[in-house]
Amino acid sequence: MENPQQASSFSSLHAYLRALSQTPSRLARRACSVSTSYEEMSQARSRSGSDMARTLRWPDLVGFGLGGMVGAGVFVTTGHAARLYAGPAVVVSYAIAGLCALLSAFCYTEFAVDMPVAGGAFSYLRVTFGEFAAFLTGANLIMEYVTSNAAVARSLTGYMGATVGVSSTSWRFSVGWLPEGFNEIDLVAVGVVLIITLTICYSTRDSSVVNIVLTTLHLSFIAFVILIGFSKGDWKNFTEPADPKHPGGFSPYGVSGVFNGAAMVYLSYIGYDAVSTMAEEVKNPVKDIPIGVSGSVILVTVIYCLMAASMSMLMPYDLIDVDAPFTAAFSGGAGRRRWRWVSNVIGGGASFGILTSLMVAMLGQARYMCVIGRSRVVPAWFARVHPSTSTPVNASAFLGRLLTLYTIIDHFICCYFNSYLF
Numbered sequence: 138m139e140n141p142q143q144a145s146s147f148s149s150l151h152a153y154l155r156a157l158s159q160t161p162s163r164l165a166r167r168a169c170s171v172s173t174s175y176e177e178m179s180q181a182r183s184r185s186g187s188d189m190a191r192t193l194r195w196p197d198l199v200g201f202g203l204g205g206m207v208g209a210g211v212f213v214t215t216g217h218a219a220r221l222y223a224g225p226a227v228v229v230s231y232a233i234a235g236l237c238a239l240l241s242a243f244c245y246t247e248f249a250v251d252m253p254v255a256g257g258a259f260s261y262l263r264v265t266f267g268e269f270a271a272f273l274t275g276a277n278l279i280m281e282y283v284t285s286n287a288a289v290a291r292s293l294t295g296y297m298g299a300t301v302g303v304s305s306t307s308w309r310f311s312v313g314w315l316p317e318g319f320n321e322i323d324l325v326a327v328g329v330v331l332i333i334t335l336t337i338c339y340s341t342r343d344s345s346v347v348n349i350v351l352t353t354l355h356l357s358f359i360a361f362v363i364l365i366g367f368s369k370g371d372w373k374n375f376t377e378p379a380d381p382k383h384p385g386g387f388s389p390y391g392v393s394g395v396f397n398g399a400a401m402v403y404l405s406y407i408g409y410d411a412v413s414t415m416a417e418e419v420k421n422p423v424k425d426i427p428i429g430v431s432g433s434v435i436l437v438t439v440i441y442c443l444m445a446a447s448m449s450m451l452m453p454y455d456l457i458d459v460d461a462p463f464t465a466a467f468s469g470g471a472g473r474r475r476w477r478w479v480s481n482v483i484g485g486g487a488s489f490g491i492l493t494s495l496m497v498a499m500l501g502q503a504r505y506m507c508v509i510g511r512s513r514v515v516p517a518w519f520a521r522v523h524p525s526t527s528t529p530v531n532a533s534a535f536l537g538r539l540l541t542l543y544t545i546i547d548h549f550i551c552c553y554f555n556s557y558l559f
């Protein structure tokens with residue numbers, strides 16, 4: 138463990154150069170040095186100046202879990218997994234992926250209850266495997282959050298366009314002097330990222346209220362899709378393909394198909410880890426965190442299984458449109474034209490989902506950065522918690538601006554992510 142009296146390496150240029158010249162010896166000394174839960178919760182935490190406010194209860198955490206996990210992913214991966222791998226047994230794929238997410242959520246829960254600090258996986262690794270493992274994980278997490286958030290923000294424009302029946306290209310404009318492939322400016326995405334940044338800097342409690350409202354709206358869209366699926370669908374689609382030459386039965390590609398499907402739909406569960414970064418802001422960690430983290434994964438598993446079942450009932454698996462499974466299930470096919478408006482409904486639901494998963498991920502990334510700042514791996518400036526808002530404003534605002542930049546220029550990477558993820 139580093140000496141707490143020692144000045145930060147970032148306090149002056151001189152200190153930085155001295156630290157740089159000591160890199161080999163510092164690395165050897167610190168790479169495997171572990172801190173303790175007590176140090177993380179006292180000494181390290183005091184480097185933030187003020188404390189984060191303990192304003193959240195378990196309903197807020199369940200809201201963050203649902204909001205963070207249920208985005209647009211389920212509207213896309215369900216089709217891929219059902220058509221290409223699992224067939225109607227995609228329901229089982231969702232259950233398996235949910236179980237895996239739950240086991241991981243139990244680990245997060247146990248750590249977060251034992252050590253309710255904002256650093257999530259970064260802090261847990263610091264007390265188990267030491268600073269180097271924590272640094273590698275923290276750096277990867279921040280990169281993963283910022284790049285995937287930029288892709289998620291840009292995908293919002295497409296879904297909002299679908300909601301009102303307008304092509305999203307009309308909401309983007311090209312800047313002539315920027316290189317081709319990097320010149321598509323997405324103003325909607327940039328505006329949304331800035332508004333969310335302001336909200337999370339202003340108050341965690343108010344962010345939770347916004348998240349609960351948007352998540353409730355999103356879930357009502359999802360409930361609607363499930364109900365329509367169950368009322369208009371046909372049970373025989375669970376076992377009979379449209380083309381008798383295709384493999385039939387509930388699980389046409391066997392056990393391996395079901396597990397491949399589970400690997401594909403796991404994306405839809407990403408987001409629960411961000412909830413554990415709120416541990417420092419909950420009123421009663423011992424009760425609120427287990428219900429919040431594990432409870433939200435259980436709820437999401439049930440919702441996803443019902444959605445997968447509803448889609449499997451709507452049409453035979455071999456007719457599913459891989460790119461827009463739910464929209465096509467409702468609006469495609471002869472005699473179903475009257476359901477075309479459902480694609481607007483799905484666009485609306487997905488838009489709310491994208492907003493909440495973006496907000497939860499942005500809350501999470503700021504808390505990771507704040508705690509990395511406390512460890513002095515990055516300047517302690519990132520660790521500052523504002524005395525009046527009780528939020529990590531420096532980390533939130535810095536990553537918000539970085540994300541804005543990515544969202545503006547990273548058309549190429551975002552397109553890649555979008556095609557890969559969504």
Ligand SMILES: NC(=[NH2+])NCCC[C@H](N)C(=O)O
Nearest residue numbers: 206208209210285405407498
């Ligand atoms: N903001 C993010 N990085 N979100 C990634 C999470 C994706 C989310 N589970 C979904 O299915 O849409």
